[in-house]
């Protein structure tokens with residue numbers, strides 16, 4: 001690992017939240033995507049964070065532009081999208097995400113489908129991806145989540161039984177990923193999701 005990757009910042013985590021929904025963006029139903037994401041983050045994160053919210057239609061260029069704006073202008077370290085990952089013609093969030101990305105992080109999509117299979121057999125219909133957008137002096141992790149509001153907690157938190165983790169939630173890997181791309185140090189409530197950091201040097205750097 002490079003020295004640069006060891007650098008951790010004490011600054012606030014900036015999170016972009018994008019709800020991708022034709023009907024919620026037209027007011028046909030109230031958006032539950034962004035509120036569910038905010039609610040989950042407020043329970044899971046014990047370190048400071050701020051959110052930048054967007055509610056948009058399932059339009060590929062609009063989704064790509066919104067991700068780019070949140071990373072490049074708002075300087076978000078993490079962008080979570082919800083909705084538009086399935087096989088319907090209007091579901092274009094994965095393609096739009098990859099259009100904004102510099103590198104894909106295939107493990108996020110793989111793990112999300114593993115988790116979701118514990119809840120619904122239709123998990124394999126989600127084409128959700130994880131990716132990085134890296135620009136001069138800044139980088140962000142972008143993760144697609146399914147549109148069903150309940151899927152947000154399911155995929156981020158994973159499956160627990162009698163207090164034990166049966167399938168690890170994908171957020172367990174997010175803090176270390178943010179460390180590695182030079183973002184702020186994130187701490188979670190282990191009762192919601194336990195952050196896993198294999199490299200003790202990063203944790204030690206944070207304590208000094």
Ligand SMILES: Nc1ncnc2c1ncn2[C@@H]1O[C@H](COP(=O)(O)OP(=O)(O)OP(=O)(O)O)[C@@H](O)[C@H]1O
Pocket residue numbers: 019020021022023024029030031032033034058082083084085086088090146147148149
């Ligand atoms: N932002 C949202 N707020 C509330 N419920 C939602 C939202 N997005 C999706 N859902 C619910 O989850 C289901 C699956 O989400 P999906 O992203 O496939 O939406 P969809 O069927 O393409 O419709 P739309 O884009 O109009 O929300 C939706 O049919 C809807 O019941």
Ligand SMILES: Nc1nc2c(c(=O)[nH]1)N[C@H]1C(S)=C(S)[C@@H](COP(=O)(O)O)O[C@H]1N2
Pocket residue numbers: 082083084085086087091115116119120122123124125126127145146147148150151152154155
């Ligand atoms: N955890 C979880 N994952 C899930 C679901 C769900 O309810 N919970 N729904 C599935 C279904 S029915 C579909 S079609 C795909 C794509 O959903 P999206 O288009 O709303 O993103 O996500 C799948 N993944």
